[in-house]
Amino acid sequence: MKPLQLFFNLFFAGSLLLFLNACELEEEKINTDPNIQLSFSTDTVFFDTVFTSLGSITKRFKVYNPSDNALIIDRIELGQQSDSPYSLIINGFESNRLNNTKLFGKDSLLVLVKVRIDPQDQNLPFVVQDSVVFETNGNRQDIKLVSWGQDGFFFRSGGVQPLACNTTWDSLRPYIIYDSLLVPEGCTLEMQAGTRVRLAPGASLFVGGKIKIKGTLDQPVTISGIRNDFPYNETPGQWDGIFFLQSSRDNSIEYAKIKNGNIGLYLGTPDNDNIPDLIVSNTEISNMALSGVQSISSDLTIFNSLIHSCVERSVNIVAGGNYVMQHNTFSALSREVFRDEPSFVMSNFLQLSETEVLAEDLNAVLQNNIIWGRVQDELLLEAISEAGFSVNIEQNIIKSNLSDLEEDNLVNQDPLFYDEFSDDYRLDSLGESPAINAGLQLDIATDLLGKQRDAQPDIGAYEFILEE
16 A cells, blocks of 8 residues: 555544544433432432232332433342342343443433242231342442332132131231132131231122221221232222122121222122121222122121212112111212212112013111212112012112202212212211211210211211311
8 A cells, every 4th residue: 555545544434433433422422429428319219018929019220320421330239148038120122130231421210129028927017128239430329219018818719719717817817718618608707806808800708707806996907909009909890799699698897907809898698687697897899990889689787887989879779678877978989980870879670681670579678877979960769560569768868860859868968078079978077067966876875986876876887076
């Protein structure tokens, strides 16, 4: 090669290198300054109660590069490495350790975290901790991972598992129903105060015999889904329901909180008497994807109870039966639920097909209840002549367009709940609710919170107490 040509070639290569260096973007230049640190969307990833042997939901956090230039994250890994109960997905890569990760200037990456906790044979919840460690330019930073682990009694049979006859559950550990359970005919399941029952998606409790739920004001029995983290703690449809089969009799539920299923209580126990097959008292049923209570040709008593925030119906009674409902609050005010049909339905028939109708006599007593919601008519009474229909509706607050309700009912008078947006359905603190002192004197001495009712009781599940 001639000297002149060699000179031009070297000159061109040098100029090209200078040009490329000059064109390198600021966010792609590597910053090795040890004073530059990553920033994070949180300093702690917290999992609420996670049952052992069941994986958690996935939580996430973001990692930010505050510099205008790129950073090389030398190491991202779990502090306990292979011994950790946690697992990571880092920017789409399922790995608990990544090396030499380039993060451009002002850019971020996403880290997903899950936890699966081994049984510890402990009754009380225990803490499970680790951290996600980041090393950049000699700096070590970490995000704390914290979970509450909880051992439980697990039912996983792959189908419907019959319980041992005459079983008692207590409050020591939760009972985790992963598939479904059956209380056999002639047998009893007793749930003592403080019992916790958690059902997985698709799981149900079938009652062929009977259940006795014996919660207390201070230690109610709780029945809900297996996920208690936000937003699952208030999400309907996480399990199917509690189904009372035709052979079931003499059931009672006292001081329970039943939430986040499809149907809270399904009663299908037709017989030839009017003796209650189920008595529900001092109980809250909420956030059901279908109905709080659904009953077909059955005998049911409910008093001092709150049913609210159900997607379709608070109460759905069809094909007759015998019902007594006193001092209850049925609220359909949830902002997340959009309905155009009544939330409280009572009828003496059920349309089985285009040509087949099941019709049975319906007898009901409704006293001192609040039936309220967002649509114009929250009460639907339906009857056909093939069966009897007797409904005694006294001293209730009802949102309704029905013209034949007894005059002693307070129709379309807002009960003025304390804070409906927080699901607090006590009567307002100013003492202006029309429910106050408007009820019948019934033999129900205390309200849902255990407060004494006075000689002129209030309508609904709560007695108004003036706050001093």
